[in-house]
Amino acid sequence: MIEVLRLSHRIGRDPRLSTHVILTARAFGAEKVYYSGDHDKSLEDSTDKIVSNFGGPFEIEYVKNPLKLIDDKKKKGFQIVHLTMYGKNFEKLKLKKKVLVVVGSEKVEKEFYEICENISVGNQPHSEVAALGVLLYKFFGVKKKFMNPKIIIEGLEKGKKITKI
Amino acid sequence: MIEVLRLSHRIGRDPRLSTHVILTARAFGAEKVYYSGDHDKSLEDSTDKIVSNFGGPFEIEYVKNPLKLIDDKKKKGFQIVHLTMYGKNFEKLKLKKKVLVVVGSEKVEKEFYEICENISVGNQPHSEVAALGVLLYKFFGVKKKFMNPKIIIEGLEKGKKITKI
Numbered sequence: 344m345i346e347v348l349r350l351s352h353r354i355g356r357d358p359r360l361s362t363h364v365i366l367t368a369r370a371f372g373a374e375k376v377y378y379s380g381d382h383d384k385s386l387e388d389s390t391d392k393i394v395s396n397f398g399g400p401f402e403i404e405y406v407k408n409p410l411k412l413i414d415d416k417k418k419k420g421f422q423i424v425h426l427t428m429y430g431k432n433f434e435k436l437k438l439k440k441k442v443l444v445v446v447g448s449e450k451v452e453k454e455f456y457e458i459c460e461n462i463s464v465g466n467q468p469h470s471e472v473a474a475l476g477v478l479l480y481k482f483f484g485v486k487k488k489f490m491n492p493k494i495i496i497e498g499l500e501k502g503k504k505i506t507k508i
Numbered sequence: 509m510i511e512v513l514r515l516s517h518r519i520g521r522d523p524r525l526s527t528h529v530i531l532t533a534r535a536f537g538a539e540k541v542y543y544s545g546d547h548d549k550s551l552e553d554s555t556d557k558i559v560s561n562f563g564g565p566f567e568i569e570y571v572k573n574p575l576k577l578i579d580d581k582k583k584k585g586f587q588i589v590h591l592t593m594y595g596k597n598f599e600k601l602k603l604k605k606k607v608l609v610v611v612g613s614e615k616v617e618k619e620f621y622e623i624c625e626n627i628s629v630g631n632q633p634h635s636e637v638a639a640l641g642v643l644l645y646k647f648f649g650v651k652k653k654f655m656n657p658k659i660i661i662e663g664l665e666k667g668k669k670i671t672k673i
Contacts, residue, residue: 359525363635370632393633428661429668434650456666464641465650466661467535468558470528476629476638477645485599485630496593496631501621503594 344441345373345483346421347475350409350455351448352380363472364446365390369401371479372486373444376402379409380448398489409445413458416443423459426474427451430461438482446471509606510538510648511586512640515574515620516613517545528637529611530555534566536644537651538609541567544574545613563654574610578623581608590624591639592616598627603647611636 347368352361361378365386368376378386382405390403406412413423422438425445445459448471464474497504512533517526526543530551533541543551547570555568571577578588587604591611610624613636629639662669 367635367638431663463663465535470532472637473532473641480642498596498628
């Protein structure tokens with residue numbers, strides 16, 4: 344079970360980046376994204392619309408206190424992996440069955456570094472979106488099957504093949 | 509040799525997403541990013557600052573006519589790979605030595621589909637940033653060595669190790 348926690352979402356500044364985090368999480372097999380920061384109804388609506396069109400299961404939930412969420416998840420046996428350019432090499436990581444991947448924004452408070460396993464996809468300035476994608480791809484691959492889609496796209500070298508149900 | 513072409517950058521709407529494309533390209537071994545759309549001096553300056561601090565070689569160049577760039581690159585023996593949710597599975601791709609990866613924004617004109625190899629990282633709504641990261645990671649891995657950095661970060665499980673030169 345893979346879940347993702349997106350920290351410090353800001354309406355106005357981050358709408359598209361948070362959307363990219365959400366789409367990436369879903370495409371590589373996460374079934375839930377939590378986000379903290381600003382409560383953003385339009386982010387939730389656009390996520391629900393994607394799920395309604397392209398299938399699930401996948402849900403989004405706002406959390407006011409992300410440290411408490413991490414604490415609760417730990418008690419439920421989740422491994423907490425925080426993606427940061429300062430962390431140890433993700434290729435050495437061993438993943439458990441239940442994983443919460445924590446994805447920061449520009450500044451992440453010290454407390455998160457203290458309670459998470461800090462993992463990096465390269466120790467360079469990076470995109471948290473790409474780092475999340477590469478981590479999930481390496482461990483879980485591209486998700487192939489979604490439930491109850493209204494739209495199915497099949498890959499072609501030329502042209503587009505779109506089935507509407 | 510890996511290069512990336514970011515289509516239709518828009519000042520105001522895309523500054524952070526284009527930055528994410530650029531950081532991702534650099535972290536996985538690309539040595540150059542071209543971008544079309546709005547000419548954006550601040551995007552170029554922030555890229556140059558990253559390279560000055562964390563090392564290169566890596567450069568950014570604005571192009572007015574991306575179709576002409578693709579044509580020129582083809583003549584120089586580049587394989588042109590366009591990332592799109594409608595393309596064929598990237599895991600079946602065979603890469604040549606010189607590759608230009610084309611990364612779209614929301615709408616990509618039909619002409620690009622006609623002259624590129626259209627490749628997908630999953631046929632789901634996706635982040636072009638994550639798709640670029642996963643494609644480059646699969647074929648080239650995380651870039652380990654950068655030339656002339658002023659700042660070097662070493663990954664640790666706890667804490668930060670930053671060397672300034």
